[in-house]
Amino acid sequence: DIQMTQSPSSLSASVGDRVTITCRASQSISSYLNWYQQKPGKAPKLLIYGASSLQSGVPPRISGSGSGTDFTLTISSLQPEDFATYYCQQSYSTPTFGQGTKVEIK
Amino acid sequence: EVQLEESGGGLVQPGGSLRLSCAASGFTFSSYSMNWVRQAPGKGLEWVSYISSSSSTIYYADSVKGRFTISRDNAENSLYLHMNSLRAEDTAVYYCVRDLYGDYGSVFDIWGQGTLVTVSS
Numbered sequence: 001d002i003q004m005t006q007s008p009s010s011l012s013a014s015v016g017d018r019v020t021i022t023c024r025a026s027q028s029i030s031s032y033l034n035w036y037q038q039k040p041g042k043a044p045k046l047l048i049y050g051a052s053s054l055q056s057g058v059p060p061r062i063s064g065s066g067s068g069t070d071f072t073l074t075i076s077s078l079q080p081e082d083f084a085t086y087y088c089q090q091s092y093s094t095p096t097f098g099q100g101t102k103v104e105i106k
Numbered sequence: 107e108v109q110l111e112e113s114g115g116g117l118v119q120p121g122g123s124l125r126l127s128c129a130a131s132g133f134t135f136s137s138y139s140m141n142w143v144r145q146a147p148g149k150g151l152e153w154v155s156y157i158s159s160s161s162s163t164i165y166y167a168d169s170v171k172g173r174f175t176i177s178r179d180n181a182e183n184s185l186y187l188h189m190n191s192l193r194a195e196d197t198a199v200y201y202c203v204r205d206l207y208g209d210y211g212s213v214f215d216i217w218g219q220g221t222l223v224t225v226s227s
Contacts, residue, residue: 001168032211036151043201043217044151050210087151091211094165095141095153 002026002090006098012106019075021101023066023088032092033071035064038100039084047086048073078103108132108216110202115221122192122225128185128202128218136180139205141214142187144198144223152198155187156205156212170196192225199223 003026013019023033031051036044046055048064051071061076075082083105088098114126126142142154155176156165164176175188185202200223204216 034210034213036214043219044214045217046213046215049206049213049215053210055215089151089214091213093211094167095156095212095214097151097153100150 001096002029002093004088004090004096004098006086006088006101008101009099010102010104012104013078014106015078015080017078017106019078019082019103021073021086021088021103023071023073023098025069025071025090025092028068029090029092031067032090033064033066034089034091035073036087036089037082037084038087044087075103108204110204110216110218112200112202112218112221115200115223117224117226118192119227120193120225123188123190124192124223126187126189126200126202126221126223130183130185130202130204133204133216135178135183139207139212140178140185141203141205141212142176142185143201143203143214143217144196145201145220146195146198149198154200157185158207189223192223194225197223197225 005024033051035048038044052064085100085102109131111129141156157176173191177186199220201220202218203214206213
């Protein structure tokens, strides 16, 4: 299986901050990388697919980039509703997820 | 509105069985591949199983292979997960998930609210 490693595991940030989360694959996955947001007690929500394509309804302050083994999720100006846990997922082969990155209020 | 609603979770003893169901509405169920994804309490997400739109292709995670069976009934807009020989490590919230499977592989765009399975004596 392809292993996905996210960093950091958690971070503290303030409203308005620029936040970057990194996801690294154990082998090249081209652009087969998706990002999800999960709030406590809720199901995950698709944010980004194909490494950089924004899912319908997701605000443009959220963006994704990368290819091969290294990927980034960026929130350009953190809003109160963005405090959540974020997961990357590779769709190159049998799906696997990163361990998650919890974004907390500073 | 596009919706997925799981049911069938509960408390079961180790070695027991359970069948989860997922009712789909608001979209053409028979056109989409579907998955089960689970999340142990306080842990991350783990993909469990995939079934293609026509049931011709099925995959399982190694952790459940030989114990779990995925199936679907397109006439009833329903997805199922039959779980046998349950273990404590199968304790999790189980999500029914729609798959956009295509140019970008398995992309999980619609999730149900989840159903909790607890395996304990």
